[in-house]
């Protein structure tokens with residue numbers, strides 16, 4: 001029966017084709033963003049990296065938005081990393097199995113809340129609270145964006161760090177306990193160091209999430225195309241690459257659209273590089289323990 | 294009764310009360326007297342001194358000096374705070390902010406309260422490593438509480454503020470005057486249509502990719518590239534998906550027409566890695582012996598996959614798809630350039646026609662807050678969206694937990 | 701609630717103490733252990749002699765490892781475990797409520813079945829125990845002493861800062877022994893320490909055990925009867941969670957009192 005073998009081969013090819021689609025999509029994203037971005041790159045060149053954004057003077061420097069993206073993400077991590085690590089340690093090392101079974105889905109639920117809802121609540125409740133407390137100029141600020149993004153980055157950091165620490169073999173932890181270490185000493189000196197590349201990868205993914213987040217930021221950052229003054233002023237307003245694109249796409253014409261696509265490419269590149277690094281670190285953790293023992 | 298433990302417990306209780314008070318004052322922005330804060334801190338530092346001195350007197354070893362040092366720091370914070378002006382105005386330094394002293398006072402109470410309750414574990418366990426462990430565990434428990442706290446805060450606010458707005462009319466009536474009146478019926482229909490279409494598109498692609506990765510792929514360059522692509526796709530910001538959907542689907546495939554199909558295709562790309570990953574996990578959970586058994590009976594690989602591998606992993610595959618759909622239902626950025634125009638778009642009328650969707654409707658409403666009286670409608674829309682998205686996710690999670698221990 | 705708080709505030713009691721006969725390091729009396737509802741150890745009574753090697757043998761699944769792990773309360777890490785009876789170490793009841801299992805583990809070192817060095821440098825692996833126990837020692841001295849005691853010094857003295865995972869399996873296991881020695885324990889528990897090693901590495905570890913008994917009390921679990929006969933002074937034979945026979949190794953191997961023991965030793969066992 002030739003047909004059975006041929007059919008099997010065909011099925012194999014079909015699945016390969018479907019799987020390869022992901023690669024095609026990634027290339028298409030890059031190609032089509034680039035096609036739309038090209039006129040702007042061609043016209044302005046390195047001017048796109050400048051710090052002045054002034055439509056009437058035909059200046060489209062993306063630096064304030066790039067800085068804003070990074071600034072917000074760093075602030076978000078300052079909120080999310082300590083909390084998230086603590087929560088991950090609790091889940092993977094301390095929580096009884098029954099509690100873990102409840103908390104893990106709850107944290108996933110936190111990840112499921114749509115970002116527009118975060119943005120809405122952040123702007124209406126948190127923004128107003130900060131405005132009243134600190135007497136700022138308006139409800140929008142970097143601080144509000146950092147807090148909201150921190151909360152949004154928490155679930156990914158918690159669940160990836162939890163996985164990394166769960167992957168540390170039990171016999172290493174047992175060895176430490178047998179040497180007279182307390183469970184906390186074991187966590188601090190064995191589990192965390194052994195899982196460090198997985199934890200780092202979690203932090204990078206959290207940062208990627210914070211940089212790529214759009215709707216929540218757009219509602220609370222102020223969307224003012226300027227650097228915060230002074231540069232570390234969390235009470236000031238500003239812009240991020242994502243918010244810039246989201247706000248301007250609907251309102252702009254002509255070359256500005258191309259500039260926005262350039263911003264999109266920057267965003268895509270930054271986050272793609274972060275995904276790849278995070279991925280390498282993660283496989284390194286699993287290989288460290290699976291390959292060797 | 295142990296005096297050492299009694300003092301430590303007292304320190305713990307006082308600190309927790311002070312922290313809670315600080316938290317309460319901060320949350321309510323109550324006006325605060327300097328002496329409320331200073332009094333609490335002085336009480337804490339006195340207890341620290343007591344604990345340290347008691348430790349020295351009973352054991353003659355000098356571990357207690359750390360807690361005395363800590364007590365002094367607390368006392369210093371209390372003392373120096375008297376120099377905090379009523380309103381700290383940062384405007385001379387070009388920072389447009391005026392922070393009232395109440396904020397600093399309640400903030401200090403919160404922070405020092407938490408720190409002191411942490412410190413109290415040391416004397417309680419006689420400065421052994423067990424004390425370090427209990428203290429660390431205490432902080433870890435606090436961080437899980439603070440992690441879940443926003444979840445409850447968000448839920449609580451949305452439910453209490455949105456409940457009233459969800460009425461039969463709200464669910465079934467057309468959007469009138471940009472959402473100020475009427476309901477959200479077209480947006481609900483639009484979202485449902487879009488996520489159903491997304492599911493139909495993404496299911497075969499995601500499961501196909503997963504089958505290739507789990508069943509056919511051997512180690513090699515091609516597989517590495519595919520895996521990397523899936524990972525990058527998973528991390529890609531949704532606004533980038535939106536840009537791509539606009540540049541490719543809208544501008545090239547559909548002649549500049551924003552439409553249901555363009556939005557669903559964009560969302561399918563967004564959910565593809567989610568579906569792939571969960572489906573792959575489900576396929577990998579099927580034990581290898583089952584495959585070997587089937588192959589040994591003369592079945593081809595495809596027959597084995599179809600008859601032996603897929604049926605038991607079906608719950609896992611569906612869970613992944615549903616999780617992906619839950620994500621798609623709440624996304625705004627990918628659809629705002631590809632599928633929606635504005636609030637008056639109406640009910641979905643065809644694959645190549647634009648639609649309205651709930652998340653985008655919430656955005657439009659938010660933009661009107663302050664200009665028109667739409668806040669109640671916005672809260673109700675947020676609640677509705679949350680119910681739909683979390684309902685989808687919850688059902689997926691429940692199915693997954695139920696079928697988890699199959700092998 | 702109030703009672704709980706009062707209980708918490710009580711001063712720690714001192715541990716119960718009995719005096720053991722001279723030459724006896726540890727002793728169990730009427731010790732049973734359950735994993736959930738299955739009883740894995742049934743009424744074990746055994747005496748561990750000081751500065752001797754005691755071997756525990758028996759078919760797999762009979763509870764050898766479980767018994768061994770009772771001596772340093774490693775079973776506490778398994779949630780479902782419940783115990784009954786006492787184990788005395790130097791006259792202290794290690795299953796007393798007030799006993800801290802962390803202190804026990806400092807006195808009772810353990811070597812596991814699979815070599816499990818930490819993914820740190822060789823030196824840090826050894827120094828780890830001193831660190832977590834706040835021991836006031838020089839790192840270099842401890843590292844050298846322990847590696848020499850474990851007969852590993854010559855092989856690794858030039859690569860102390862290399863990752864321990866780069867050692868071979870036999871070297872890793874000797875490193876784990878050296879690591880256990882660093883905290884200056886009095887008893888060393890070994891759970892089939894050679895089962896993952898080749899014959900040459902096994903021989904090295906067996907020599908090492910001979911050396912160790914001068915300073916330490918050793919309890920070793922093995923499924924290899926020749927090994928038990930070679931290294932031990934006393935042998936315990938277990939079957940289905942019960943201690944069937946315990947005595948001098950020579951006696952157990954040459955004229956066992958129980959029929960079951962004889963069957964196992966002569967290999968006529970199912």
Ligand SMILES: Nc1ncnc2c1ncn2[C@@H]1O[C@H](COP(=O)(O)OP(=O)(O)O)[C@@H](O)[C@H]1O
Nearest residue numbers: 735740758759760761762763764765766767778
């Ligand atoms: N963590 C555990 N949970 C439940 N049962 C266990 C666990 N560890 C061991 N057992 C059971 O206890 C019995 C004794 O196991 P073990 O002491 O490991 O045997 P041995 O080391 O002699 O091979 C076995 O029947 C085993 O199934």
Ligand SMILES: [Mg+2]
Nearest residue numbers: 764765766891
């Ligand atoms: Mg065993």
